[in-house]
Amino acid sequence: MSDVFIALQDTDEARPIIEAILADNPKARLTHSPAMVKIDVPQRLVIRRRSIEEITGLPFDLQRIHVSLISLSGHIEEDDDEFVLSWKR
Amino acid sequence: MAVKAVKPYRFPPRDTVEKFPAPLLFIGWEDHFMFVAPICVPVPSEAPFQVVIDKVLPEAYGQHPDFARIEWDKVEWFRSGEPFRPDPAKSLKENGLGHKSVIRFRTPGLEGIGGAYF
Amino acid sequence: MDTRLEKKKLSLRERYHLMTRGLGWEPTYQPADKVFPFTTYEGIKIHDWDKFEDPFRLTMDAYWKYQGEKEKKLYAVIDAFAQNNGFLNISDARYLNAIKIFIQGVTPLEYYAHRGFAFAGRHFRGEGLRVACQMQSLDELRHTQTEIHAISPYNRFFNGFHHPRHWFDRMWYLSVPKSFFEDANTGGPFEFLTAISFSFEYVLTNLLFLPFMSGAAYNGDLSTVTFGFSAQSDESRHMTLGIECIKFMLEQDEANVPIVQHWIDKWFWRGYRVLTLVGMMMDYMLPKRVMSWREAWEIYGEQNGGALFNDLARYGIREPAGFRDAIDGKDHISHQAWLTFYTYNPLAAFHTWVPTDAELDWLSAKYPESFDKYYRPRLLYLREQEKAGKPVANKNLPLLCNVCQIPMFFTEPGNPRMICYRESVYEGERYHFCSDHCKAIFDHEPEKYVQSWLPVQQILQGNCFKPGTDPTAPGFDPVAAVLDYYELNVGRDNFWYEGSEDQRNFAAWRAAAQNN
Ligand SMILES: [Fe+2]
Numbered sequence: 001m002s003d004v005f006i007a008l009q010d011t012d013e014a015r016p017i018i019e020a021i022l023a024d025n026p027k028a029r030l031t032h033s034p035a036m037v038k039i040d041v042p043q044r045l046v047i048r049r050r051s052i053e054e055i056t057g058l059p060f061d062l063q064r065i066h067v068s069l070i071s072l073s074g075h076i077e078e079d080d081d082e083f084v085l086s087w088k089r
Numbered sequence: 090m091a092v093k094a095v096k097p098y099r100f101p102p103r104d105t106v107e108k109f110p111a112p113l114l115f116i117g118w119e120d121h122f123m124f125v126a127p128i129c130v131p132v133p134s135e136a137p138f139q140v141v142i143d144k145v146l147p148e149a150y151g152q153h154p155d156f157a158r159i160e161w162d163k164v165e166w167f168r169s170g171e172p173f174r175p176d177p178a179k180s181l182k183e184n185g186l187g188h189k190s191v192i193r194f195r196t197p198g199l200e201g202i203g204g205a206y207f
Numbered sequence: 208m209d210t211r212l213e214k215k216k217l218s219l220r221e222r223y224h225l226m227t228r229g230l231g232w233e234p235t236y237q238p239a240d241k242v243f244p245f246t247t248y249e250g251i252k253i254h255d256w257d258k259f260e261d262p263f264r265l266t267m268d269a270y271w272k273y274q275g276e277k278e279k280k281l282y283a284v285i286d287a288f289a290q291n292n293g294f295l296n297i298s299d300a301r302y303l304n305a306i307k308i309f310i311q312g313v314t315p316l317e318y319y320a321h322r323g324f325a326f327a328g329r330h331f332r333g334e335g336l337r338v339a340c341q342m343q344s345l346d347e348l349r350h351t352q353t354e355i356h357a358i359s360p361y362n363r364f365f366n367g368f369h370h371p372r373h374w375f376d377r378m379w380y381l382s383v384p385k386s387f388f389e390d391a392n393t394g395g396p397f398e399f400l401t402a403i404s405f406s407f408e409y410v411l412t413n414l415l416f417l418p419f420m421s422g423a424a425y426n427g428d429l430s431t432v433t434f435g436f437s438a439q440s441d442e443s444r445h446m447t448l449g450i451e452c453i454k455f456m457l458e459q460d461e462a463n464v465p466i467v468q469h470w471i472d473k474w475f476w477r478g479y480r481v482l483t484l485v486g487m488m489m490d491y492m493l494p495k496r497v498m499s500w501r502e503a504w505e506i507y508g509e510q511n512g513g514a515l516f517n518d519l520a521r522y523g524i525r526e527p528a529g530f531r532d533a534i535d536g537k538d539h540i541s542h543q544a545w546l547t548f549y550t551y552n553p554l555a556a557f558h559t560w561v562p563t564d565a566e567l568d569w570l571s572a573k574y575p576e577s578f579d580k581y582y583r584p585r586l587l588y589l590r591e592q593e594k595a596g597k598p599v600a601n602k603n604l605p606l607l608c609n610v611c612q613i614p615m616f617f618t619e620p621g622n623p624r625m626i627c628y629r630e631s632v633y634e635g636e637r638y639h640f641c642s643d644h645c646k647a648i649f650d651h652e653p654e655k656y657v658q659s660w661l662p663v664q665q666i667l668q669g670n671c672f673k674p675g676t677d678p679t680a681p682g683f684d685p686v687a688a689v690l691d692y693y694e695l696n697v698g699r700d701n702f703w704y705e706g707s708e709d710q711r712n713f714a715a716w717r718a719a720a721q722n723n
């Protein structure tokens with residue numbers, strides 16, 4: 001089973017996104033490098049808008065991920081509520 | 090195979106022999122990476138092969154401590170990767186070497202500095 | 208954070224469709240194949256252009272909004288860096304030589320990418336694809352500009368930064384990235400997209416922008432890491448364009464599969480060869496290291512690339528033909544490249560050096576199978592010669608691979624003692640290659656590569672001297688004439704780091720910064 005990954009900047013703005021990913025993907029593995037964070041998950045990674053909003057207490061537009069995003073792998077499915085990376089279609 | 094194109098696609102090759110002072114000869118010294126890659130030198134095709142041994146190689150490789158220790162009668166030569174016995178008295182052309190031919194030589198017993206093929 | 212309007216809002220999907228579809232039209236003044244002359248000749252069959260969809264569903268309004276934010280953040284950092292003499296806080300001035308290679312060899316590629324995507328955006332049909340290409344074209348122009356802005360403060364203090372535009376078209380080692388991108392830009396729009404968005408961006412650029420940029424942060428170069436990650440955030444959109452376009456071609460018609468496979472084979476290898484430079488930057492040029500080239504290759508090349516090719520197997524796509532040989536090279540290419548630049552340093556616009564003992568030990572630990580056996584003894588000899596005042600300089604012109612244009616220093620897969628020689632004869636002319644894969648690229652399109660502008664051959668043809676140079680004049684020094692043609696500042700831009708002006712200045716400024 002292949003991993004998908006997402007890499008985000010290690011910034012204040014990215015922190016709730018990282019936290020939400022770790023909460024919503026129990027198999028996530030986090031690697032810290034200088035200035036960046038890489039998260040690997042087997043097969044499928046989901047980012048939920050609601051989880052981020054619950055952490056910050058503020059509304060969040062998932063497209064804001066672009067501001068913190070460094071890189072990713074896998075096929076993308078995105079709508080207003082979820083951003084999904086996966087190797088399965 | 091051929092290039093796919095919307096119009097006829099033909100251009101002259103950029104490195105034909107008449108553009109150089111002499112045909113190009115590429116030479117590699119096996120087991121000696123100090124000089125990184127095979128060298129590229131223009132050598133007239135009428136020149137005897139001995140010129141390569143007497144002039145071209147000393148200029149290119151003379152600074153290497155192994156170079157002075159080469160026993161030339163033991164050297165193994167290769168032309169385009171195949172074993173080859175050049176006749177030093179005959180010209181490059183008579184030895185079957187043309188523009189952009191590649192030759193290599195192996196110097197048995199000499200394997201570079203520190204046993205690391207340098 | 209954004210405020211969400213309470214009234215019923217269109218979904219992301221609906222917005223995307225409204226903002227990208229119906230923007231095109233069927234031409235009536237001219238037949239469509241005259242307006243779009245390049246959409247079919249490559250052999251790719253498309254039945255329904257609307258099947259291409261950007262999974263990010265980014266529309267122009269959102270694009271401007273987020274790009275604007277990224278720019279503001281980036282320029283705030285660049286400003287602060289310059290204002291606070293950030294160049295004094297980098298780990299070591301040796302580090303900057305990697306940044307010289309970046310501005311000399313990578314930034315011009317950003318500009319080529321800008322042009323390439325403008326071309327692709329113009330010539331594709333289907334608005335989804337056209338909009339995505341247009342955004343990428345703008346991104347790439349942004350990368351060119353931000354890199355020049357972020358790196359230019361170094362030009363005030365260090366050598367090797369002053370003439371990258373001139374060097375790109377002339378300097379021998381820069382013909383490697385230049386010919387790579389010109390090869391892509393002279394393909395049709397589908398090959399271009401496969402080359403750059405897929406093979407280069409998706410499969411390979413992670414190796415440059417993740418571990419290397421993280422390394423920049425580690426070495427105190429705030430300016431570079433910020434533009435690097437800012438650019439790479441666009442890159443994830445580009446990768447997505449790459450993978451979506453590959454799937455789009457493969458799903459549209461089965462006859463597209465072998466064409467796409469050939470492009471994947473070709474462009475994986477072309478990109479991998481260019482990344483030799485990045486391998487060397489990671490292993491040798493970062494005084495503080497994040498990970499080795501080999502480790503980065505294993506994560507992003509083998510694991511991530513492997514996952515991707517597994518996934519594409521359902522379309523009948525296999526891993527690139529050169530994948531195994533690329534894996535075989537991971538223990539060697541960074542060292543082979545560094546030794547090449549070290550011995551050719553009199554002819555290059557950046558500095559090289561022999562690593563310190565601690566760095567040699569780090570390399571031994573990272574490369575247990577190859578470093579102590581092949582490369583440490585070579586570096587120690589170079590150090591010894593340098594200490595004795597006779598640094599090893601290679602005065603020979605090397606044989607270059609006719610495709611990747613790299614000097615032929617790569618070794619046979621499985622045998623690091625033997626240089627890999629390959630050749631082809633085409634219409635009576637002989638051509639040489641560094642590998643089976645560069646040879647295969649040539650053999651597939653020989654008419655293209657007979658035109659290669661090989662720096663060594665150009666020097667020998669007399670095309671790399673300034674106008675008015677007389678090579679027959681007594682005492683003519685061809686090397687000096689070539690360096691003059693390059694407009695290299697001899698004695699400052701070139702030669703080894705030890706004893707360089709950069710080294711002296713940095714030490715003096717650092718001392719001045721720490722004392723009164
Ligand atoms: Fe870019």
Ligand SMILES: [Fe+2]
Nearest residue numbers: 608611641645
């Ligand atoms: Fe090559």
